[in-house]
Amino acid sequence: MSQSSSITLTQCSRTFAGGHVALKPLDLHVEAGETLVLLGPSGCGKTTTLRIISGLERPDPGGRVHFGERDVTALPIEKRDVGMVFQNYALFPNMNVADNITYGLRIQKLSRAEIDRRLAEVLEMVDLKGYAERSIAALSGGQKQRVALARAIAVRPRVLLFDEPLAALDAKLRDRLRLEIGALLRELGITAVYVTHDQDEAMALGDRIAVMQAGRIAQLGTPREIYHQPANAFVADFIGAVNRLEVQTQAADGTFCVPGGTLRAPHLAKAATLYCRPEDIQVVPIEKAQLKGRIIESVFLGQAQQLAVDTGNDTTLSVRVSSRREWPAGSEIGLMIPEQALFQPTAPGARAHG
Amino acid sequence: MSATLKQPFGAAFFDRHRCASHRAKLTTLIALVPALTLFAAFWLLPFSRLLLMGAEADRSSGVSAYLTLLTHRQYLISLATTVTLSLAVSVAAVAIAGFAGFFLARHRFAGQSLLVAILTFPLAFPGVVVGFLVIMLGGRQGALAQTSLWLFGERWVFAYSLFGLFIGYLYFSIPRVITTVMAACDNLDQSLEEAARSLGASHWRVMRDVIIPGIAPALLSTGAICFATSMGAFGTAFTLGTRLPILPLNIYGEFTNYANFAMAAALSVVLGLITWAALALARKLASNALGASV
Numbered sequence: 280m281s282q283s284s285s286i287t288l289t290q291c292s293r294t295f296a297g298g299h300v301a302l303k304p305l306d307l308h309v310e311a312g313e314t315l316v317l318l319g320p321s322g323c324g325k326t327t328t329l330r331i332i333s334g335l336e337r338p339d340p341g342g343r344v345h346f347g348e349r350d351v352t353a354l355p356i357e358k359r360d361v362g363m364v365f366q367n368y369a370l371f372p373n374m375n376v377a378d379n380i381t382y383g384l385r386i387q388k389l390s391r392a393e394i395d396r397r398l399a400e401v402l403e404m405v406d407l408k409g410y411a412e413r414s415i416a417a418l419s420g421g422q423k424q425r426v427a428l429a430r431a432i433a434v435r436p437r438v439l440l441f442d443e444p445l446a447a448l449d450a451k452l453r454d455r456l457r458l459e460i461g462a463l464l465r466e467l468g469i470t471a472v473y474v475t476h477d478q479d480e481a482m483a484l485g486d487r488i489a490v491m492q493a494g495r496i497a498q499l500g501t502p503r504e505i506y507h508q509p510a511n512a513f514v515a516d517f518i519g520a521v522n523r524l525e526v527q528t529q530a531a532d533g534t535f536c537v538p539g540g541t542l543r544a545p546h547l548a549k550a551a552t553l554y555c556r557p558e559d560i561q562v563v564p565i566e567k568a569q570l571k572g573r574i575i576e577s578v579f580l581g582q583a584q585q586l587a588v589d590t591g592n593d594t595t596l597s598v599r600v601s602s603r604r605e606w607p608a609g610s611e612i613g614l615m616i617p618e619q620a621l622f623q624p625t626a627p628g629a630r631a632h633g
Numbered sequence: 634m635s636a637t638l639k640q641p642f643g644a645a646f647f648d649r650h651r652c653a654s655h656r657a658k659l660t661t662l663i664a665l666v667p668a669l670t671l672f673a674a675f676w677l678l679p680f681s682r683l684l685l686m687g688a689e690a691d692r693s694s695g696v697s698a699y700l701t702l703l704t705h706r707q708y709l710i711s712l713a714t715t716v717t718l719s720l721a722v723s724v725a726a727v728a729i730a731g732f733a734g735f736f737l738a739r740h741r742f743a744g745q746s747l748l749v750a751i752l753t754f755p756l757a758f759p760g761v762v763v764g765f766l767v768i769m770l771g772g773r774q775g776a777l778a779q780t781s782l783w784l785f786g787e788r789w790v791f792a793y794s795l796f797g798l799f800i801g802y803l804y805f806s807i808p809r810v811i812t813t814v815m816a817a818c819d820n821l822d823q824s825l826e827e828a829a830r831s832l833g834a835s836h837w838r839v840m841r842d843v844i845i846p847g848i849a850p851a852l853l854s855t856g857a858i859c860f861a862t863s864m865g866a867f868g869t870a871f872t873l874g875t876r877l878p879i880l881p882l883n884i885y886g887e888f889t890n891y892a893n894f895a896m897a898a899a900l901s902v903v904l905g906l907i908t909w910a911a912l913a914l915a916r917k918l919a920s921n922a923l924g925a926s927v
Contacts, residue, residue, distance in 0.1 A: 335827055357830045369828040373846040382842075383832030427828075434832055 283470040284347035284437045285311040286332055291342035293327050301327040303494040304342070309438075311347070314464050314471040316485035318478065320517070323491040325474045326442060332472055333440050334359045346437055362431030366443040368423040370415045376402075376426050377411040383434035401429040404463060421452045428460065432467065439464070441473040445480060457483055478518050482506070490514045506556075511624040515554055522560070522596045524553040539590025539614075540570035544621040552623065557585075557597040559620035568613025572596065577606045588612055687899035692891060698899035708883070708900070714795065715880040716907065719863035722799060723856045726806035731852060733807075734814025735844065749815075753808040760805070760868020767801040767873060768792045793874040801869040806859040810852075817851035818844075850919035857915030861908045880904045 286309040293302040302324040309315045317325035330336040331344060334356035338344065344352045351359055363369075370379050377398055384394045402408050405425040410418070418426065424444055431439060444460070445453040461484050464471050473484055481488045482502045489499045490513075498510035509515035524537040533545030535553060542553065565571060572590035584602040587595050598614065600606065691701040702708045737749060755763065771777050771792035781789040791797050821844065829839045845852075867881040875882055880900055888897035 333827075333831065335830075355830070356827070357833050357835060360833075361831055363828060363831040365824045365828060367822065367824055369822065369824040371825060371829070371843065371846075382829070382834075386833040386838065430828075430832070440831075 282437060283311045283468065284349075285309060285313075285345075286438055286470060286472065287343075287345040288328070288331065288338075289343040289345070291328070291331050291338035291344065293324075293331060293336060293342075294339050300494055302331070302338075305496065307489065307496070307499075309470055309472060311470050312468045313486045314473060314484055316473045316475060316481040316488045317491055318475055318481040318485075318488050318517070319491035319497075320476060322493075324494040325476075325491045328491070329440055329442055329472055329474045332438070333361050333363060360434075360437045362434060362436035362439045364424070364427050364431050364439070364441045364444045366446050368420075368427045368447075370423055370427055370430070372415055374415070375411070376407070376413045376415065376418070379415065379426055380411075380430045380433050382430065387434065397433050401433045404432070404466075405429045406459070420448050421456055424448065424456060425459075428463070432463075432469075437470065439467075439469050439471040441471065441475075443475055444473075445477070446475070453477075453480075460484065481518075490517060492517075508622060509554075509624055515624060520557050520597055522555050522557060524555070524594065524596075525592075526551055526553060527592075537570070537590075538592035538594040539572050540568065542569055542616055542621060544618050546618065547621060547623055550623045553621050554623060555616050555620050558583075558599040559616060560596065560598045561615045561617070562598070562600055563613050563615045565611060565613035568615060570596075570614040570616070572612055572614065574606060574608050574610050574612055577608045586612070588614065590614075683898045683901055686895055687902050689895040689898075691896050691899075692893040698893075698895035699902075701896065702899050702903065707878075708896075711878040711880055711883050712903065714878045715864060715904075718795060718798060718802070718879070719860045722802040722806055722863045723859040725799075726803055726810050726859050727852050727856045729803075730807040730810035731814050731848075734811040735818050735848075737811065738815040738818035749811075752811055755805050756808045758805065760801075760866055760870075761872050762868075763801050763805050764869040764872025766804065767797050767869070771797055771800065795877060797873050798870055798877065798879070801873065802863045802866060805866075805869075806862065809858060809862075810855045813851050813855040814848060817848040821847045853915045854919045857911050860911050864904060864908045864911075 286307075288305055288307040290304045290306060291302065292300070292304040294300050305324075305328065307315075307328070317328055319325045327336060331338050331342070334344075334351070334354055338352070342352070343350060346359070356363075371382065374382070380401060381394050381398055384397055389397075398411065399408075402411060405428055407422065407425055407429065410422070410426075415423065415426070427444075441460075445456055448456065457480055464484070473480075475481055485502055487499060487501055488505050490497045490505060492513050498505055498514045500508075500510075505514060506518055509518060509521075515521045524535075524542070526535050526537055528536040529549065530536075533543055533547070535542045535544060535547075535550070537553065544550075544553065547553070570590050572588040574586050575589045575595070576585075576587035578585040579602055581602065583599045584604075584606050586598040586600060586606055588598055589595055596614070606612075687698050689698060690696060691698040694701040694705070702712075733752070737745065758766075769775055771790060773788060773790055773792075775790070775792060778788040778790055781787060791800070825843050825847065826839050829843050834842065865881060867885070870877060870879050870882050871885070875886070881904070884897050884900045884904070887893040887900065
């Protein structure tokens with residue numbers, strides 16, 4: 280529906296007054312129509328990156344921002360044609376739902392008929408038909424964020440920017456709205472940059488995810504790549520739970536001696552530490568097990584049972600198993616880890632590809 | 634705050650401890666005695682006396698002072714002048730200091746805290762000193778008179794007129810507005826402005842659609858306080874000219890020069906009522922504006 284443009288950041292850094300470097304020189308390209316999620320802990324530079332894209336912040340001298348072929352570095356936000364959705368909704372309290380949504384359209388001086396048409400269209404999209412005349416105060420948190428989303432897409436921006444839009448909502452609502460936003464982004468085919476610290480949101484919404492750490496991109500890739508081939512220990516830890524197995528000895532045929540037994544992973548090079556996800560570890564009869572250990576903690580989570588298994592030598596593995604069975608703490612357990620589930624960060628501490 | 638006021642004192646306490654409620658009520662009563670005594674002695678008694686005195690016969694007209702006030706041109710002109718002057722001061726102070734306060738809240742520069750300190754300094758002056766300052770500026774020997782004498786050969790003097798009063802009142806109203814507006818701007822949600830700008834709003838548009846509505850409650854209440862202060866200001870007016878048609882000066886004149894206590898009382902009551910009504914209206918408007926934003 281809109282003429283979405285790609286976004287290119289070239290050597291964009293941001294140093295705040297007082298010398299704090301929020302963002303180290305960063306190159307980033309977002310394809311037209313793509314949803315890129317900036318994921319990371321607070322203070323990693325994700326919001327600063329978003330604000331540089333929006334025009335609310337300028338990069339340090341030397342940094343450039345392009346929308347498509349156009350250099351927008353010098354343009355303030357009001358000239359950049361971006362839609363923004365904020366964590367705290369940022370709805371105008373002195374206007375009702377319709378006036379909020381049509382605010383940008385009225386600034387563009389569209390005809391009354393066109394404004395009404397677009398209002399009806401976006402209200403339908405965010406499932407708020409019949410709410411046009413409501414006051415903002417009368418809406419729930421989820422409804423407010425949908426009004427904010429409608430307001431941002433009503434102007435048909437070139438890019439849509441989200442700054443932790445679901446962080447203020449409770450878990451159930453967050454899941455539902457996440458699905459709705461995902462569906463809407465696919466329907467609109469609009470370029471979107473989405474900032475979050477929530478890995479589930481990142482996985483569900485991102486065509487690609489940029490995991491950020493201390494002012495730089497630690498890894499940029501599809502959700503699958505990020506999860507299964509994390510570039511470094513930080514990414515592996517930040518995205519989902521991860522087990523680490525210190526390698527004691529390694530044989531030439533790809534056999535690794537680790538606390539509790541031996542594992543096979545011929546595809547891995549020389550490694551000091553092997554990583555695997557809790558859900559990839561299988562429970563097998565003790566006599567067939569690669570690793571043996573003792574359950575030291577067993578927590579019923581409903582959809583799964585979370586086990587902590589001590590395999591000796593100060594190694595505790597987190598294992599996810601079916602909760603249909605009882606898993607008493609203290610019992611011995613045999614484990615097996617499929618080869619392909621074992622990985623090692625491609626380059627510890629370094630960027631994968633950018 | 635209004636929610637807590639609507640609830641009787643200790644209501645939750647009474648609900649939980651019904652058996653102890655009598656004793657608690659008694660304790661509350663005893664606790665209120667000093668406050669009630671003060672209220673009766675220093676407010677209720679003098680004020681009822683004032684109310685009644687205003688109904689007594691005016692010395693010159695011989696009919697009730699309230700009636701005299703409402704039927705005599707001289708008093709009506711005073712009343713209108715005082716209200717108009719106070720309104721003008723409030724509007725001007727809110728307009729001038731509103732912009733200044735917004736600018737000060739949004740920009741950081743060297744010497745800013747010093748500037749704020751200087752701008753709010755007039756709050757420390759009594760009315761007499763403010764009047765004196767206006768004379769220094771616009772009096773017969775004032776800075777303006779000296780300058781105009783040198784430039785055009787005549788003395789320009791405004792200190793002893795209503796305009797002088799206007800300048801004086803403005804002088805002590807501006808600091809109040811600046812501090813209130815700065816606080817209100819600090820509390821504004823910055824993402825509202827960012828959202829408006831992302832939708833293409835210019836700076837002026839953001840000012841009109843986001844910032845002014847956002848600080849409107851603060852502007853209204855601070856404007857009402859300016860109005861109330863200007864209505865009752867005495868020191869400045871007394872310094873600049875006792876013959877100006879201003880209610881506080883009339884009150885003073887009636888009871889010192891003419892011993893016309895009935896009229897002084899009636900004028901006082903009217904002055905108090907207008908000021909009180911302005912404050913109440915502003916509070917109501919401000920709470921409505923707040924209610925809409927929550």
